[in-house]
Amino acid sequence: MVEAAVRDVEGLVAGRHEIDHGGPSYTADTLAALHREHPGAELFTIVGDDAAAGITTWSRYDEVVARSSLVVVDRPGAPVILPKGFAWTRVEVPRLEVSSTDLRARFHDGRPLDYLLTEPVLEVIARSGLYRVAA
Numbered sequence: 001m002v003e004a005a006v007r008d009v010e011g012l013v014a015g016r017h018e019i020d021h022g023g024p025s026y027t028a029d030t031l032a033a034l035h036r037e038h039p040g041a042e043l044f045t046i047v048g049d050d051a052a053a054g055i056t057t058w059s060r061y062d063e064v065v066a067r068s069s070l071v072v073v074d075r076p077g078a079p080v081i082l083p084k085g086f087a088w089t090r091v092e093v094p095r096l097e098v099s100s101t102d103l104r105a106r107f108h109d110g111r112p113l114d115y116l117l118t119e120p121v122l123e124v125i126a127r128s129g130l131y132r133v134a135a
Contacts, residue, residue, distance in 0.1 A: 004121045004123065027045060027064050028061075032067065043067060045064055049078075055082065072091065076094070103117065
């Protein structure tokens with residue numbers, strides 16, 4: 001689904017590092033692999049405000065912030081506060097009152113998903129038979 005979501009977005013590529021690695025995955029390991037494959041490339045770690053607030057609990061978070069620029073996608077109303085000493089960029093997005101559970105229910109019920117999922121993602125869901133209710 002990630003590949004479908006970014007297929008037509010210039011500059012974005014879905015990576016398979018964590019899938020191909022198997023088992024537990026760590027952002028620090030993924031960034032190290034990307035650094036080896038693309039020396040000199042500027043890497044970004046993009047996270048939601050909830051994940052950013054807990055970044056110091058991540059395994060080897062110091063490597064993550066050293067190898068990449070941290071971008072925090074924040075929702076209006078309650079800006080995230082990170083520990084002192086973290087360089088980061090804030091990107092504010094509109095608040096959408098929708099959850100993954102709601103998206104699956106909308107798909108199953110045939111309710112509109114316009115502006116919530118891209119057409120290529122909807123095609124992957126339909127083709128793969130995802131989110132069907134067992135008979």
